[in-house]
Amino acid sequence: MVQKYQSPVRVYKHPFELVMAAYERRFPTCHLIPMFVASDVISEEKSDDDSTHRIERRCKLDIDAPRLLKRIAGVDYVYFVQKNTLNRRERTLHIESHNETFSNRVIIHEQCCYSVHPENEGWTCFEQSASLDIKSFFGFESTVEKIAMKQYANSIKKGKEIIEYYLHELEDEGTTHVPRWSPRPASPVKPVTPNTHSTTLPTMPAVAIAAPSETSKEGQADKLDADYINRYLGDLTPLQESCLIRLRSWLQETHKGKIPKDQHILRFLRARDFNLDKARETLCQSLTWRKQHQVDYLLDTWTSPQVLLDYYTGGWHHHDRDGRPLYILRLGQMDTKGLVRALGEESLLRHVLSINEEGLRRCEENTKVFGRPISCWTCLVDLEGLNMRHLWRPGVKALLRIIEVVEANYPETLGRLLILRAPRVFPVLWTLVSPFIDENTRKKFLIYAGNDYQGPGGLLDYIDREIIPDFLGGECMVIPEGGLVPKSLYRTPEELENDDIRLWTETIYQSASVFKGAPHELLIEIIDASSVITWDFDVCKGDVIFNIYHSKRAPAPPKKDPLGAHGITSPGGNNVQLIDKSWQLGQDYSMVESPLTCKEGESVQGSHVTRWPGFYILQWKFHSMPACAATNLPRVDDVLATLQVSSHKCKVMYYTEVLGSEDFRYTMNLRFKKGGLFTCINNTSSN
Template structure:
């Protein structure tokens, strides 16, 4: 398995020329990096005007590994080849390194760059990336992989400290500024060949260096600064920084325009102990859930019923001693059964989600207020009054559902849970709910029974006395509702509850579907006028799929035997595009098509396979049923589509970009339309 590392952008608040002088002091040896045994120059060249300086070195590094592993390998040091391309004109240094020792078994490559800060020309930016691919190493692949990455990341921070050490040394010796490069005088007889020599050397240099642009320091805010991470996200190890940057970059590639905040991404990484693949899977599922349930708009759209505001015994109350927002929940005083019967389970879930959304918003506010990263909040749970009536079976079932939703979509948002006045019935409740709570979350629970919370080691260790609520013996007047029994006269009838649940289900904007090989999922859209716009937005939750758009002669008919909306091959008139779009797992796609003909348009998703170029709609019912019972991949899809009048859509047409894939181009039939509608189809992968 290839291991990768990507650093954030590290900023030296010194000019490029001074940083280069400090960098050169690392050679030929560097006592500050003990594993660096020395180096020798293999090749060196300069352009005639001195603007480009290329140096190739052989560097020896000590193997910092267990004795057994060194004995098996038969070496005490490894050799790396490093190529430095210094461009004084552009004020850039690009560094490429790769291992020469065991190159057939282990492939290590590293790319570094020093560039001028895009907003301050007197500062210098540094970026570093590396990859490790252990193909074969005497059966010690896994051990070597862990040792190598541990040693590499340990030296990452040390490298930055070495540059700062030599910068300090230069400044202490009176060198705080170095002049910028100016072209060297060229003798008249050499003038005619300077452009050729310079061009040749520059082309060689650039071909071996990372291109500026995506790999350089961006001025568009798509890269993270190390100081920003420390200031706004907290202290992270080099590997944790790398995981954050890699996951963030992946989201930028697949979810354009919909990138979560860095604090949000970091929570999912922490929830999966910075295992990149697991965190990415968890985050993608959560993003799809947020889209399906429109959670991003919850704080603007959700207004709790008046009955919920009166009887829900929970609310925000200042912050704890660490600056975390404090939420107080008097569960023992709350009539959970009455609330469920009066407002329904869905309304309670919406309210719980709004509390979590508000908690994240308050964490951001406290981060700005206190000037340090605050990414989680504290909950004070008062259980006085908890009894067997709270263990009502539907209520416990609803509680478990809410815990599951919060655990999956708001990981690492709870910094501490203070449970006070836990009665004897609490162990029964804890036995029921604890299996649904992750181990990381359970570690944050502090449980106090009776009046244990009042003495040393109690609430005073986590809350200031002027924040402890009055009902717990503190000095703060708490405005959290006291709860109480909900009058039965306010209960909903069963018919009202069912109707409310159906309305909520019908109001869901996005739909989910499972797609099997040989049985595509199709959505038929009837167009009464030729000039309409079909828009779509879908996420591939599992598996790889192929998306196509067809025009049919008439509305397809479905039967109980069919797995979903189907149409026979004779009904299909034409494919709207020449080639279908292959969509990979995790991608988010949106697009549109300006219809040319009235009739029925079929949006079709099918499992991607070598045979996917043949439309599954052309298969008969027997073929479909056979495919359903045969082994094959199952894909999952979350989608939304809508038809708009062309005049309503035209104003937003320019906001949609066309992909370079063939799918976004017009088919021969479509492209024959008038030039005023040359862009009838648009597709964006985000």
């Protein structure tokens, strides 16, 4: 496979002729390039007016390779052939080089060009590209490739330093100007006797020694300047610069019209560890997605519904100590279920996308303001108030979809995530969502429980004191309180379906009818102690009492309900009874949670950490009025009685899930200490 390398345009803020004078001082020997051993001129020719000078040279190099590899290859030195063409009229120097040694096994080709800066005649540009094709090398192909890549990176870095060194040397000697070439009567090109010490000298191949950077003749707009990269994109290695240049050039060739900004391209490269093929694939998929959904115009076209303005507890707030835009989300105060029921999944997704688009815009602004590259933002999430209500399954499903979309289309935009006041329920939420979060993103999470964020290594290490919000002890009142979304704003499933937005309750929730004397019961078998049983149910009609029982032995299989004709076991109103009338509470089974009374219209979420293996029974029981509590009718009689009194029928819609003990413990090194969540901090590096 051919490996190709390109580097950004390096700019010397000196005239072309002065740069050429500095370049010539690199040869015939240069103490800054110890691996360059010798060179012999093969051929040389000049035009009569001295405007063109061509020279071909054979260079001897001592490659920095393991001695064992040199012995196996049978060589101590490697030879390269270089062809240089200096055009003083056009003010360009073109350099081509290829390896002579092992040319049947390894093909190295390089092209370099010095030219006048297109916008400033007093500056000089240097461009460089190289390719490496290893066909075979005694079984050491990967080793040779690594050596070549390392040599290329070193040469890119060293090349500009060498030119700058000799420019300073010329300046110290008093040479700050070299006259430009002026035309003279031309005559045919004549051969020149080879001279090993000719003053117009070649560069060395980038993969072998030191020479700066980038491409062949293309439109200048297609190129990236090294100073621009350093100023707006950050410190990149030569190989990372090469990946950015090549992917950008490919997009210009294949994607007609608008292409993404360099910062956006770089995010996809970073997310794929600069694997060019993987980054190109994911970036192209994202570009297609953006086009299909008109995401580029989202900030201009999206208007947040009033319910979001009133009840969404998040917003942008200044910047952190690194200059990154700061987004604050009070997740614990947010009615996630109400927002999903009132808006639907699609509207919430569009709102989150608009937040990400706004974040990209703010990063660009802060880059200009602070004079350094800022490519990501910081997010502060306050979990005070988080409980099982936030684990309402359709809401979690919507969250997972949002995470999936954001991870695919906004990689490397999160610089740091500060999670504050994490409660005990947080591990359950984390277990659900963490598998959908990229590993590199998870490393940027900093998690604090209780008031641990106020101490050393806490919030003040990342955010200035004067911008800390009031709910965290500061003086800024910036984020709305949120509150419960009124049920009057809820939309029916039919309305959401008409907008092509389907709630997840249609597929994961079950319905059950509860009668006086005929509770609905659900059996869950637990193998491992310390597993977690979670539940989420809505009381659609009537009042119920929710109980959890444990038994060492399994109840008898439920009998088919003879009252199915009356609709009790129909899909819209299932009823299952498991606890036999002969069972004695405290002997055959035991209660593991205090009874919970739930009123009509309530939404209930909760969890139970199991202490023993065995069988757990979740029970929804008809809630009798106190006056009826003393009545102790036989169970069947109660059921028959309820059929005649419609008010004795309740209906619930429920979803349950069991989390294994290992999954529950895996909470990104979260630990419980003294009944509370103990702080876990994963240090994150600045991007």
